Amino acid sequence: MRELDPYELARRCMQGDPRAQEALYARHASRMFAVCLRYARHRDEAQDLLQEGFIRVFDKLGSFRMEGSLEGWVRRIMVHTCINHFRRKAVRAEVLGTGHVPERSVPPTALDDLGQAELMALVQQLPDGYRMVFNLYAIEGYDHTEIAALLGCNEGTSRSQLAKARRALRSGIELLNRTGKHEGATSGR
Secondary structure, three states, X not given: OOOOOHHHHHHHHHOOOHHHHHHHHHHXXXXXXXXXXXXXXXXXXXXXXXXXXXXXXXXXXXXXXXXXXXXXXXXXXXXXXHHHHHHHOXXXXXXXXXXXXXXXXXXXXXXXXXXXXXXXXXXXXXXXXXXXXXXXXXXXXXXXXXHHHHHOOOHHHHHHHHHHHHHXXXXXXXXXXXXXXXXXXXXXX
């Protein structure tokens, strides 16, 4: 199938064209998998979220208004799929939890030798509630009012979870830098 513009691709998918559906999936799957991976604990869970998300994309394609970015619209559905998944797993109880992460100061150069894989691993190790709020705020660009509405909590809880997520990430980065266990480590360290 020749490269179709996003709107034509969406139209053909809505008409039930299987080749167009395959093309839409192929065009967006890798970027959407990266989105799902940020919310998931592991690759298998991310793969499940991706499949569930694309089912929702095809079910809801009729609501795409042919305005703006098709990729942005697909991304929003993926993010909401991830949120709903964790909501079903009782993320709300964890968001309201009281886990304490000690405050630590991390030098400004702490990220210099940290690779993308390590940073992703640290994000995936966060408790579900911390990870959800961190991703929604720091990566997706939602504000605390929007996050509170999506997760069914108040803005203060969203702010608190973000602060705890940041502290946990700082602690993890500090540990990686202190132990030299990261991609950027060389044998001379």
